[in-house]
Amino acid sequence: xxxxxxxxxxxxxxxxxxxxRRIERAVVRLGKIIxxxxxxxxxxxxxxxxxxxxxxxGKYLIFETPKTRIVVHLGMTGQLTFWDKNRxxxxxxxxxxxxxxxRARQHSVDKHTHITLFFRDGNALHYRDxxxxxxxxxxxxxxxxxxxxxxxxxxxxxxxxxxxxxxQLQLEGRHRCVKTLLLDQxxxxxxxxxxxxxxxxxxxxxxxxxxxSLSQGEQKRxxxxxxxxxxxxxxxxxxxxxxxxxxxxxxxxxQEFLQVYGRKGDNCLHCGTAIQxxxxxxxxxxxxxxxxxxx
DNA sequence: AGTAATCCCTGGCAGC
DNA sequence: TGCTGCCAGGGATTAC
Numbered sequence: 001x002x003x004x005x006x007x008x009x010x011x012x013x014x015x016x017x018x019x020x021r022r023i024e025r026a027v028v029r030l031g032k033i034i035x036x037x038x039x040x041x042x043x044x045x046x047x048x049x050x051x052x053x054x055x056x057x058g059k060y061l062i063f064e065t066p067k068t069r070i071v072v073h074l075g076m077t078g079q080l081t082f083w084d085k086n087r088x089x090x091x092x093x094x095x096x097x098x099x100x101x102x103r104a105r106q107h108s109v110d111k112h113t114h115i116t117l118f119f120r121d122g123n124a125l126h127y128r129d130x131x132x133x134x135x136x137x138x139x140x141x142x143x144x145x146x147x148x149x150x151x152x153x154x155x156x157x158x159x160x161x162x163x164x165x166x167x168q169l170q171l172e173g174r175h176r177c178v179k180t181l182l183l184d185q186x187x188x189x190x191x192x193x194x195x196x197x198x199x200x201x202x203x204x205x206x207x208x209x210x211x212x213s214l215s216q217g218e219q220k221r222x223x224x225x226x227x228x229x230x231x232x233x234x235x236x237x238x239x240x241x242x243x244x245x246x247x248x249x250x251x252x253x254x255q256e257f258l259q260v261y262g263r264k265g266d267n268c269l270h271c272g273t274a275i276q277x278x279x280x281x282x283x284x285x286x287x288x289x290x291x292x293x294x295x
Numbered sequence: 296a297g298t299a300a301t302c303c304c305t306g307g308c309a310g311c
Numbered sequence: 312t313g314c315t316g317c318c319a320g321g322g323a324t325t326a327c
Contacts, residue, residue: 001320059321076320077305112305131304133321176298185322193320281299283320
């Protein structure tokens with residue numbers, strides 16, 4: 001499940017690989033991935049366009065070309081991998097014995113490769129997405145700002161907008177439980193299930209605590225913990241549980257540093273208590289009942 | 296308006 | 312061995 005650190009890792013690697021390349025044509029094998037405007041329009045619009053930049057907002061990647069903005073959300077299992085014409089494809093995906101991750105340094109088109117951007121120089125960019133939750137949108141350059149598509153997203157970590165005042169303001173009058181709020185992209189953009197659990201552990205806050213019940217001190221701890229866990233994820237090139245690979249098919253390393261996520265029944269690294277798992281709004285939540293006591 | 300529930304989708308796995 | 316049923320989960324949509 002690519003969250004901010006995974007998407008940013010992909011963005012950085014892709015930047016090195018695709019900036020300056022010109023799109024010869026787009027092959028779309030699963031039309032429903034492109035939800036705006038239409039597959040045909042998309043293919044027409046990107047033909048001949050040169051990729052000039054790649055931006056990120058929350059979990060969205062934005063490919064910039066002179067006439068368009070291509071907005072990609074990887075959903076749960078989306079992978080963007082560069083296909084180098086001078087490199088041989090791996091014969092098959094290696095499946096990680098524990099995580100089930102399907103990984104290849106470079107792969108040819110398989111049944112999950114839904115979109116390929118072929119570049120004029122003979123290289124390509126593959127989009128592979130097993131669960132098909134990912135979505136691509138295309139906007140004309142001028143239309144993109146006007147669409148306000150990214151405006152509904154909340155605070156962006158690592159930018160001046162992510163400040164203590166704004167954070168407090170966002171928390172005001174929110175009665176939902178804090179874990180649910182963390183998953184809401186209109187609150188803080190880019191936080192998903194893994195980093196939400198990790199941040200709550202670091203801030204020593206029970207995931208089911210109502211957001212409005214947090215003390216000033218807890219709010220402050222959460223504000224800083226979000227940044228810390230995202231930063232650590234970034235330093236380790238993302239967290240690979242099942243599907244995350246960078247454009248070279250490389251896994252992240254942050255799974256080694258997770259303190260609660262996926263550790264149900266294991267000992268808390270801080271106090272030794274068994275980590276618990278509960279379901280909060282259809283999502284699994286992991287926490288230490290001793291370090292993160294309910295009110 | 297704010298919040299909660301439903302749906303989409305596949306592969307892996309437990310259980311029989 | 313092979314089948315069935317369940318689970319993971321981001322976000323758009325719908326319902327309240």
